[in-house]
Amino acid sequence: MEGRPLSCLTGSYHATLRLYGSEAVVVAIVVFFFLVRSGTHLACTKRRGLFSGALKTRANIMTYEHSDHRSGVLFSAAVLAGLVMTTGAPVQASGCDTVNIQTELVDSFTYCASSVLPPSRVATYAPGNLDGWADNLASAWCEGAPGDGAGEWFEYIPLPNATAREVHIWNGYQKSRKSFTENARARDIHISTNAGLEMSYRLEDRPGEQIVPLLDGWQEFSDMRIDILSVYPGAKYDDLCISAFGVDFEAARNYLDDSSK
Numbered sequence: 001m002e003g004r005p006l007s008c009l010t011g012s013y014h015a016t017l018r019l020y021g022s023e024a025v026v027v028a029i030v031v032f033f034f035l036v037r038s039g040t041h042l043a044c045t046k047r048r049g050l051f052s053g054a055l056k057t058r059a060n061i062m063t064y065e066h067s068d069h070r071s072g073v074l075f076s077a078a079v080l081a082g083l084v085m086t087t088g089a090p091v092q093a094s095g096c097d098t099v100n101i102q103t104e105l106v107d108s109f110t111y112c113a114s115s116v117l118p119p120s121r122v123a124t125y126a127p128g129n130l131d132g133w134a135d136n137l138a139s140a141w142c143e144g145a146p147g148d149g150a151g152e153w154f155e156y157i158p159l160p161n162a163t164a165r166e167v168h169i170w171n172g173y174q175k176s177r178k179s180f181t182e183n184a185r186a187r188d189i190h191i192s193t194n195a196g197l198e199m200s201y202r203l204e205d206r207p208g209e210q211i212v213p214l215l216d217g218w219q220e221f222s223d224m225r226i227d228i229l230s231v232y233p234g235a236k237y238d239d240l241c242i243s244a245f246g247v248d249f250e251a252a253r254n255y256l257d258d259s260s261k
Contacts, residue, residue, distance in 0.1 A: 096155075097128025105249040110157040117144035117239050127154055130245045134209065137174040142183065142241040143228075149184050149240025153227045156245060163256060164247040165218045166211050167191070172232075173241035174207050182236040188229040193221035205232045218255055 096112040111127035119125070125142035132139075143152040156167075172185035190200050191212070199215045231240050 095127065097126050097131075099128055099131045105253060106162075107159045109246070110155075110159070111141070111245075112155040112157070113141055113143065114152045114154070115143045115145040117142040125239075125241070130154065130156075130242060133168065133244050133246060134170070137170060137243045140173045140175070140241040140243040142173065142239045144239070148233060148238050149186075149228055149231050151228065152240060153225055154242070154245070156224045156226070156247075157222065158247070159222075161220050161222045162224075162247050162249070163218060163220045163252040164214060165251075165255075166213045167224070167245065167247055169203065169210050169212060169245050170208070170243040171203050171205075171210060172207065172243065174243040177207070179241075180207050182234050184234040184238060184240040185232040186228050186240065186242060187232050190227040190229055192225050192227075193219070194223040195219055195221045197221070197224075200229065218252075 095116055096110055098108050098110045100108045102108075109131055111130045113127035116127065117125040123139065125140060125144070127141045129136065129139040130141050141154060143149050145152055169186075173179040173183045185205055186203050187205070188200060188202050190198075191214070192198050197214060197216075197219060201212050203210055203212075226245070228240060234240075
């Protein structure tokens with residue numbers, strides 16, 4: 001779930017890049033082209049042993065020996081090009097996922113997020129992973145912006161409108177205890193709706209379901225946004241993850257039925 005560190009040494013030059021997804025491939029192609037053109041010898045090593053090929057897995061260290069000053073200049077140019085391509089933008093742009101369920105209570109949910117961590121070899125981290133409640137905790141939405149996740153957000157858009165007095169959230173990456181502690185979790189959140197709700201809430205730093213009561217009780221909305229104000233840091237990764245989020249439509253139906261009597 002973390003970016004692939006690429007450390008490149010060229011004479012007296014030293015640059016470190018954090019590469020994600022297709023950006024790593026682009027930089028690898030540029031670097032490889034200049035190395036071949038300049039006659040540079042490329043040797044790749046892995047933390048746990050030697051292998052052949054560039055950027056096959058994360059945590060690869062690329063070292064080389066250049067034959068002349070010209071190759072060092074060309075390699076530096078390749079690294080600079082990589083820096084231009086990999087800085088100044090989120091890892092992956094915002095996006096939305098719609099989950100169509102077509103029940104008597106709800107037709108669909110749409111989850112949108114400010115950023116998304118690119119897929120790894122074993123998992124995806126799209127906002128649609130927020131659906132599913134306790135049955136779907138092996139997956140999670142993970143933001144992909146630089147930093148610890150503070151300032152990121154996601155939206156919950158039910159169709160038709162939802163009526164709720166509380167929201168349910170499974171904080172952190174709850175696939176396992178290890179995943180939970182290694183990744184960041186939301187601490188303080190701000191909840192707002194198109195109906196005018198504005199409130200803040202502090203989540204607990206623990207696995208399991210957390211129920212957040214909404215101010216003023218039952219209310220109807222068509223769009224709810226959750227802003228991450230602060231986080232509990234991950235022990236290994238900066239990526240902030242949330243496993244599930246939603247409202248209880250069954251409870252809402254009982255409330256509406258009782259109100260109509």
